[in-house]
Amino acid sequence: xxxEIKNQTVxxxxxxxxxxxxxxxxxxxxxxxxxxxxxxxxIEDLPGLGKTRLAVALARALGLSFGRVQCTNxxxxxxxxxxxxxxxxxxxxxxxxxxxxxxxxxxxxxNRATPKTQSALLEAMAEEQVTIEGKTYRLPEPFFLIATQNxxxxxxxxxxxxxxxxRFLMRISIGYPPRDFEKDIIRGxxxxxxxxxxxxxxxxxxxxxxxxxxxxxxxxxEKMLDYIIEILQATRNNKYIKVGLxxxxxxxxxxxAKTSAYFQDRDYIIPEDIIEYLPYTAPHRLIxxxxxKGIDQRELIQSILQEVKIPL
Amino acid sequence: MKANKEISIELILKGISYIIAxxxxxxxxxxxxxxxxxxxxxxxxxxxxxxxxxxxxxxxxIINLTTVFILFATFYRIDLxxxxxxxxxxxxxxxxxKFLEEKAFRDYMQIYTISLFILSGSALYxxxxxxxxxxxxxxxLTGIAIVILTFxxxxxxxxxxxxxxxxxxxxxxxxxxxxxPMLIGLFFILPRTTLPLFTFLNRPEKxxxxxxxxxxxxxxxxxxxxxxxxxxxxxxxxxxNSLYWRGVVLDYFDGISWTRSNxxxxxxxxxxxLKGEVIQQGIFLEPYDNRYLFGLDRPVGINMRGARFQxxxxxxxxxxxxxxxxxxxxSIKQQAVETIRIDTEVYTxxxxxxxxxxxxxxxxxxxxxxxxxxxxxxxxxxEKNFKYSLQNLPITQNxxxxxxxxxxxxxxxxxxxxxxxxxRASGIPARLVVGYRGGYYNPIAGYYVVTxxxxxxxxxxxxxxxxxxxxTTPGSFIVGxxxxxxxxxxxxxxxxxxxxxxxxxIGYDFEKQMRGFRTFQSTIRGLKFPSFQDLKSFxxxxxxxxxxxxxxxxxxxxxxxxxxxxxxxxxxxxxxxKKKGYIRKKHQGLRDFVETIRDDEYKQKVFLFVKEVEEVFxxxxxxxxxxxxxxxxxxxxx
Numbered sequence: 001x002x003x004e005i006k007n008q009t010v011x012x013x014x015x016x017x018x019x020x021x022x023x024x025x026x027x028x029x030x031x032x033x034x035x036x037x038x039x040x041x042x043i044e045d046l047p048g049l050g051k052t053r054l055a056v057a058l059a060r061a062l063g064l065s066f067g068r069v070q071c072t073n074x075x076x077x078x079x080x081x082x083x084x085x086x087x088x089x090x091x092x093x094x095x096x097x098x099x100x101x102x103x104x105x106x107x108x109x110x111n112r113a114t115p116k117t118q119s120a121l122l123e124a125m126a127e128e129q130v131t132i133e134g135k136t137y138r139l140p141e142p143f144f145l146i147a148t149q150n151x152x153x154x155x156x157x158x159x160x161x162x163x164x165x166x167r168f169l170m171r172i173s174i175g176y177p178p179r180d181f182e183k184d185i186i187r188g189x190x191x192x193x194x195x196x197x198x199x200x201x202x203x204x205x206x207x208x209x210x211x212x213x214x215x216x217x218x219x220x221x222e223k224m225l226d227y228i229i230e231i232l233q234a235t236r237n238n239k240y241i242k243v244g245l246x247x248x249x250x251x252x253x254x255x256x257a258k259t260s261a262y263f264q265d266r267d268y269i270i271p272e273d274i275i276e277y278l279p280y281t282a283p284h285r286l287i288x289x290x291x292x293k294g295i296d297q298r299e300l301i302q303s304i305l306q307e308v309k310i311p312l
Numbered sequence: 313m314k315a316n317k318e319i320s321i322e323l324i325l326k327g328i329s330y331i332i333a334x335x336x337x338x339x340x341x342x343x344x345x346x347x348x349x350x351x352x353x354x355x356x357x358x359x360x361x362x363x364x365x366x367x368x369x370x371x372x373x374i375i376n377l378t379t380v381f382i383l384f385a386t387f388y389r390i391d392l393x394x395x396x397x398x399x400x401x402x403x404x405x406x407x408x409x410k411f412l413e414e415k416a417f418r419d420y421m422q423i424y425t426i427s428l429f430i431l432s433g434s435a436l437y438x439x440x441x442x443x444x445x446x447x448x449x450x451x452x453l454t455g456i457a458i459v460i461l462t463f464x465x466x467x468x469x470x471x472x473x474x475x476x477x478x479x480x481x482x483x484x485x486x487x488x489x490x491x492x493p494m495l496i497g498l499f500f501i502l503p504r505t506t507l508p509l510f511t512f513l514n515r516p517e518k519x520x521x522x523x524x525x526x527x528x529x530x531x532x533x534x535x536x537x538x539x540x541x542x543x544x545x546x547x548x549x550x551x552x553n554s555l556y557w558r559g560v561v562l563d564y565f566d567g568i569s570w571t572r573s574n575x576x577x578x579x580x581x582x583x584x585x586l587k588g589e590v591i592q593q594g595i596f597l598e599p600y601d602n603r604y605l606f607g608l609d610r611p612v613g614i615n616m617r618g619a620r621f622q623x624x625x626x627x628x629x630x631x632x633x634x635x636x637x638x639x640x641x642x643s644i645k646q647q648a649v650e651t652i653r654i655d656t657e658v659y660t661x662x663x664x665x666x667x668x669x670x671x672x673x674x675x676x677x678x679x680x681x682x683x684x685x686x687x688x689x690x691x692x693x694x695e696k697n698f699k700y701s702l703q704n705l706p707i708t709q710n711x712x713x714x715x716x717x718x719x720x721x722x723x724x725x726x727x728x729x730x731x732x733x734x735x736r737a738s739g740i741p742a743r744l745v746v747g748y749r750g751g752y753y754n755p756i757a758g759y760y761v762v763t764x765x766x767x768x769x770x771x772x773x774x775x776x777x778x779x780x781x782x783x784t785t786p787g788s789f790i791v792g793x794x795x796x797x798x799x800x801x802x803x804x805x806x807x808x809x810x811x812x813x814x815x816x817x818i819g820y821d822f823e824k825q826m827r828g829f830r831t832f833q834s835t836i837r838g839l840k841f842p843s844f845q846d847l848k849s850f851x852x853x854x855x856x857x858x859x860x861x862x863x864x865x866x867x868x869x870x871x872x873x874x875x876x877x878x879x880x881x882x883x884x885x886x887x888x889x890k891k892k893g894y895i896r897k898k899h900q901g902l903r904d905f906v907e908t909i910r911d912d913e914y915k916q917k918v919f920l921f922v923k924e925v926e927e928v929f930x931x932x933x934x935x936x937x938x939x940x941x942x943x944x945x946x947x948x949x950x
Contacts, residue, residue: 221929268927306897308899
């Protein structure tokens with residue numbers, strides 16, 4: 001589905017990144033949406049489709065620092081958060097920040113990390129702070145976490161518990177690039193180096209300001225509130241679904257809708273803002289009944305949407 | 313390659329529907345007026361161009377109004393000499409008008425039904441081989457069309473490959489084929505519907521046990537009482553003593569049996585004699601093995617085609633009563649009817665009878681005038697203790713003599729017969745009347761049920777220029793005077809249903825219906841359009857009427873709808889776009905809806921409206937007067 005961007009700043013970011021992310025425009029837009037909604041992103045995809053590339057490019061264009069964690073089952077929480085090392089000269093412990101103290105952090109194959117490490121990560125996501133040895137450290141602002149997981153591999157993985165999935169604002173997948181783009185990529189070789197050439201399009205302060213503006217200025221009318229509630233109810237009363245959308249899920253819908261409206265230069269949300277992004281914001285939050293596990297959650301969401309009347 | 317070509321199901325459906333309609337049209341083409349031929353062809357062409365080219369359908373409201381007009385016009389034109397043609401012409405126009413609108417499931421069904429009516433109508437004109445061809449075409453095509461129609465109603469966009477279509481049609485053909493064996497079954501029954509189907513299948517036993525026009529004495533020893541109904545008489549209640557239902561007069565005695573002599577009755581009734589209180593009875597007569605029509609004694613008039621009224625007050629139908637028959641008979645309940653002249657020879661006829669009987673007659677009547685002679689014969693039966701019995705009747709060569717002198721018991725036949733013989737032996741004219749006596753009254757529906765066991769014979773004697781009814785049979789047997797048992801009562805009440813069925817089906821009065829129809833038609837034809845002068849005086853009424861309409865409309869708006877401005881706006885918007893062929897789904901956002909519009913220019917216009925509406929709707933702004941004005945303006949542009 002084509003997402004039309006009208007906001008000038010956002011479209012500038014997209015235009016500047018487009019040459020480096022051929023065929024991934026949709027994923028780029030969704031990532032920006034998640035970023036400006038102050039949420040975190042879960043990319044569920046096969047390896048080698050440009051997840052890292054997307055994250056790095058995003059960091060460059062937004063003028064943000066970038067960190068990366070490759071998860072393995074022996075990864076410790078301190079490998080992410082950092083640890084204190086004794087400094088002989090000062091005779092004290094110095095805190096060495098881990099990769100999480102970056103603006104954008106890519107957590108690769110998050111389902112390979114042990115639950116302990118996962119929960120440390122997720123705490124950071126939720127609280128925007130980490131506590132190490134009794135001391136609390138604020139994470140930098142903005143803070144945007146992109147986690148990836150390979151949906152096909154199950155051996156030696158620790159699937160994220162459902163309640164932790166709920167903390168991701170969106171779950172997307174990148175998918176294979178179109179034929180022509182793929183040909184171009186092969187022809188030109190990997191352009192990873194060229195990504196470093198991308199110069200920031202906006203300042204850090206600007207994106208912080210925009211994040212704030214979105215939360216504060218975009219209006220959700222009574223009608224739209226009702227609409228969101230209707231959707232919640234529909235997911236909760238669906239016969240295939242054991243646990244429907246939570247209140248946190250509802251908040252996520254509203255945040256994404258607000259950002260969507262902002263991207264289109266509107267200061268109010270319309271049903272389309274919800275409808276368009278529901279396939280990314282809702283499916284990973286639903287827990288289906290055991291016997292219906294095979295059902296495609298995205299299709300389920302689409303069918304639920306067909307039951308809910310547009311508020312007019 | 314070809315087999316994979318897909319065809320829209322709508323196209324197939326339309327094609328078949330047109331063939332069905334055209335078949336129907338062709339079947340009556342030769343029989344309808346030239347104007348209707350032209351209208352039919354014109355409408356057919358118009359609807360073809362609408363369906364396959366322009367796709368600009370006529371509005372449903374207009375179609376419906378036209379339909380009403382056509383029906384009205386058809387009704388106006390109906391002529392009782394040729395009622396079929398206007399109806400078929402009307403149906404033909406109706407059929408093609410139906411094609412002009414955008415057709416939904418029910419419209420297709422209506423088209424098939426009307427086509428069927430037209431085809432059936434064509435059978436009124438001719439039913440040669442061409443009818444069979446038209447019929448088979450419709451028969452199979454309608455079967456197929458209905459199957460395809462169900463596909464179509466599921467999803468209008470369905471496209472089928474040639475293979476799939478062939479398969480569907482083959483399957484659809486099976487359905488009418490299966491019904492053919494049933495049709496064959498019906499074929500054997502239907503052509504015989506001149507008789508009611510029910511009677512044909514289950515012809516009731518002939519009710520001969522009760523009534524007969526041949527009274528034979530002495531050949532049976534017992535008579536079974538038969539409780540089956542012979543007739544029902546719709547009438548007010550009368551006293552039990554006058555419940556004599558006259559059937560046939562028997563005037564010839566051959567010594568054993570009484571029959572009706574085959575002669576013209578020459579009795580001359582006095583006009584005065586037939587006057588009195590008239591009791592009208594509506595009689596539902598069950599089929600039985602004879603042609604006599606019953607009526608309360610004495611019947612003076614009957615309305616039934618072919619019924620013959622004899623001067624001895626015997627009424628005969630023109631044929632044996634083979635099915636339930638309804639007639640109305642008028643009677644005066646008089647015991648004596650003045651008759652100016654009779655054929656005395658006929659009514660005093662006697663065969664050779666024994667001296668014993670002659671002597672008895674003589675001893676009873678010697679030296680008396682006619683009246684006292686009759687009295688003494690009548691009282692002879694009660695004085696000598698004659699008894700009524702249905703059992704152990706004498707089977708002898710001389711039943712009458714044995715009854716009179718030996719047994720002294722018998723059924724009504726013996727009593728009546730003996731009375732008549734004794735009278736005739738003394739030269740007093742007498743005759744036998746066979747009919748029924750008594751009956752159960754059903755107070756709910758107001759009618760008498762008369763059963764076969766009430767069959768009775770009595771005597772009539774001619775004294776002083778009067779035929780007088782005398783009944784020498786002891787009265788105890790009379791049905792109706794006996795109290796009805798509980799079971800019988802229930803039977804009477806249950807019989808009510810039977811009675812009403814008869815009344816509606818047998819008593820169905822075609823003339824009455826036609827009269828009603830004529831009245832209705834003349835009322836319609838009698839409608840005069842007011843002249844201008846008249847109109848003036850109507851103005852206040854018209855204004856008043858319009859005022860009421862407006863008030864109702866307002867009330868409906870306020871009470872029934874109670875829609876917000878927003879709802880009404882969107883409703884209006886959707887109505888306008890629907891005309892252009894765009895229908896918003898309930899779960900479709902306005903912008904997504906706009907995206908479905910193909911015409912870019914129009915899309916821009918719609919988008920402008922949607923955008924401005926959204927700005928008000930989704931920002932919790934209460935629409936101001938300006939807003940409303942602006943919205944309406946934008947809407948008008950759509």
